[in-house]
Amino acid sequence: xxxxxxxxGLPALSGVGYKPQHYAQILADPGPVAWLxxxxxxxxxxxGRPLAQLRALAARFPISVHGVGLSIGGEAPLDPEHLARLKxxxxxxxxxxxxxHLAWSxxxxxxxxxxxxxxxxxxxxARVCRHIDQVQETLGCRMLLENPSTYLAFAETEMDEVTFxxxxxxxxxxxxxxxxxxxxxxxxxxxxxxxxxxxxFPLERVAExxxxxxxxxxxxxxxxxxxxxxxxEVADPVWAxxxxxxxxxxxxxxxxERDAEIPPWxxxxxEAEQAAQILAAATARELPA
Amino acid sequence: xxxxxxxxxxxLTPDAPIPEGLLAPRGRPAGNRFSVYRNNVAVSLTEALxxxxxxxxxxxxxxxxxxxxxxxxxxxxxxxxxxxGYGAAMPGFLESFDPVAGLPYLPxxxxxxxxxxxxxxxxxxxxxxxxxxxxxxPVAFLGAxxxxxxxxxxxxxxxxxxxxxxxxxxPALPEAANLPEGPQDTLITRPAxxxxxxxLPTGGxxxxxxxxxxxxxxxxxxxxxxxxxxxxVLRLLLAEGAxxxxxxxxxx
Numbered sequence: 001x002x003x004x005x006x007x008x009g010l011p012a013l014s015g016v017g018y019k020p021q022h023y024a025q026i027l028a029d030p031g032p033v034a035w036l037x038x039x040x041x042x043x044x045x046x047x048g049r050p051l052a053q054l055r056a057l058a059a060r061f062p063i064s065v066h067g068v069g070l071s072i073g074g075e076a077p078l079d080p081e082h083l084a085r086l087k088x089x090x091x092x093x094x095x096x097x098x099x100x101h102l103a104w105s106x107x108x109x110x111x112x113x114x115x116x117x118x119x120x121x122x123x124x125x126a127r128v129c130r131h132i133d134q135v136q137e138t139l140g141c142r143m144l145l146e147n148p149s150t151y152l153a154f155a156e157t158e159m160d161e162v163t164f165x166x167x168x169x170x171x172x173x174x175x176x177x178x179x180x181x182x183x184x185x186x187x188x189x190x191x192x193x194x195x196x197x198x199x200x201f202p203l204e205r206v207a208e209x210x211x212x213x214x215x216x217x218x219x220x221x222x223x224x225x226x227x228x229x230x231x232x233e234v235a236d237p238v239w240a241x242x243x244x245x246x247x248x249x250x251x252x253x254x255x256x257e258r259d260a261e262i263p264p265w266x267x268x269x270x271e272a273e274q275a276a277q278i279l280a281a282a283t284a285r286e287l288p289a
Numbered sequence: 290x291x292x293x294x295x296x297x298x299x300x301l302t303p304d305a306p307i308p309e310g311l312l313a314p315r316g317r318p319a320g321n322r323f324s325v326y327r328n329n330v331a332v333s334l335t336e337a338l339x340x341x342x343x344x345x346x347x348x349x350x351x352x353x354x355x356x357x358x359x360x361x362x363x364x365x366x367x368x369x370x371x372x373x374g375y376g377a378a379m380p381g382f383l384e385s386f387d388p389v390a391g392l393p394y395l396p397x398x399x400x401x402x403x404x405x406x407x408x409x410x411x412x413x414x415x416x417x418x419x420x421x422x423x424x425x426x427p428v429a430f431l432g433a434x435x436x437x438x439x440x441x442x443x444x445x446x447x448x449x450x451x452x453x454x455x456x457x458x459x460p461a462l463p464e465a466a467n468l469p470e471g472p473q474d475t476l477i478t479r480p481a482x483x484x485x486x487x488x489l490p491t492g493g494x495x496x497x498x499x500x501x502x503x504x505x506x507x508x509x510x511x512x513x514x515x516x517x518x519x520x521x522v523l524r525l526l527l528a529e530g531a532x533x534x535x536x537x538x539x540x541x
Contacts, residue, residue, distance in 0.1 A: 044371045045410030046439065049482035052413070069370020075293045082370055107293050110366035113337070114329040116296065151326070152319040155310040189322070191314040219313060220320035227325060 004136040004173060010035050010062055010096045010208060010253035013279060014272040017257045023053055025265040027060065032269060032276040035096065037064040037255050044085045054093065062096035064208065065089065069111060072131045073118040074104035083138050090139055097208060099144035099177045102128065102165065119154030120164040132172040144207050145169070146177040149185040149228035162200045169205045176202070179210035180242045181234065185226040194241055203249030211242055211275060212257035231260035234271055243278050250286060251279045300327050301363050334362040337372045342379065342402050344457045345395060357386070373410050377403060394448035401450050401475055404442035408477045408484040411440035416530035422523060429537040431507030435500050436534035440479035443497050451475040451488035478529035487525060492517035
């Protein structure tokens with residue numbers, strides 16, 4: 001295990017996924033939003049507006065860099081060029097946090113821009129840990145790994161997802177990013193219990209929480225199939241699961257994640273406020289009387 | 290074949306059988322659950338292409354573009370997770386894609402849109418002040434070399450692609466109603482953060498190409514045809530912040 005230095009970390013308050021259309025409003029009045037998250041791959045150009053906006057935002061807010069392209073769950077070796085781009089971005093931006101996904105997206109040199117699933121076996125566990133060791137050694141900091149949303153299961157899977165993620169965190173020292181919407185989506189799709197998942201999850205290893213929206217469909221058999229679409233408000237069952245998570249584990253930096261059908265800023269800020277209130281209540285409970 | 294090779298092969302072929310060992314609850318076969326991944330990949334990469342090629346999409350129609358993107362993304366998936374430059378293979382793809390053989394200007398429209406995207410993400414640079422050029426000694430002028438901004442791009446085409454591009458902007462230029470025939474050279478500049486598309490006058494393409502190749506002004510101008518307005522192109526470059534340094538034998 002590489003004893004990676006920790007990033008400064010995010011405050012245990014509300015954040016939002018940054019979208020350029022909200023730039024002026026965020027700078028004018030961020031409301032309940034205390035930090036911002038960006039997708040790393042959108043800020044790897046040489047210059048122009050994206051980097052100028054990011055520099056201005058980073059002067060005001062802690063920034064979380066969230067990668068979507070490292071393919072940590074891939075059978076292939078990690079792309080050294082992409083790791084170098086990440087190292088460059090983290091080097092000048094000095095973000096509060098860096099996170100990636102338990103998923104794969106690159107195979108034989110081609111990138112498919114989706115978070116594809118992997119079976120949970122001793123072999124995939126060893127591979128993911130090797131990749132995370134390599135990421136943390138190359139970047140020189142601890143990373144967070146996010147639980148996926150899944151639509152199907154693998155016959156070859158040997159252990160449950162919580163066991164798999166806990167073991168990765170234990171072996172590599174990486175932190176965990178708990179996406180509560182993904183927990184709800186996967187539990188619905190796999191017909192397991194979301195609350196039991198949270199109760200088994202090592203919340204002491206969780207350094208960030210994601211809350212996003214999903215869409216409801218059905219599969220061939222007419223059974224519920226939720227799609228992790230990030231194009232809607234956070235659903236009520238996800239808010240309830242989030243409140244349960246915070247009550248059990250204490251306040252954590254919490255992101256409202258919206259990547260499509262981007263709403264006007266006040267609507268996004270209202271969801272951040274809803275998370276902020278749940279966090280504030282939990283913080284008040286933690287303070288000595 | 291590895292697990293992920295099998296997964297991808299099935300994902301990229303719409304009617305292929307679903308790989309073995311993928312399950313829905315209670316051990317049922319995965320069925321249309323696998324289609325979620327198929328759909329996510331096709332939709333997200335098609336959206337990336339739509340963002341890069343809005344004018345190409347307008348020219349062929351949204352439905353045709355979407356079908357064409359489906360073929361393109363399977364033949365030319367992204368080679369990096371940085372999707373800003375995705376579609377570099379589109380001009381070559383269009384040149385050999387039979388259904389658009391009757392629209393021979395499409396590859397150059399695609400080149401123009403790729404160049405706009407490249408300009409948007411190009412490195413920042415501080416331009417010289419517009420009056421700098423006027424301060425150069427007339428004798429030194431012809432020997433001066435210009436350093437051009439990293440965002441500057443030149444598209445030389447046998448087709449009127451600057452006019453075609455402007456016809457698909459809001460508001461369209463009045464001249465767009467009467468599409469001219471013949472070649473056009475297009476200059477892309479980025480004075481602040483938004484790329485701007487300029488149709489160069491006759492001879493302007495050769496002149497700017499010579500400047501990009503680091504030829505002195507005098508040599509670049511010699512290649513231009515009779516009546517070429519060198520001053521107009523230099524004024525455009527200066528006004529658009531496209532010149533970042535002027536080098537002469539003397540210091541300015």
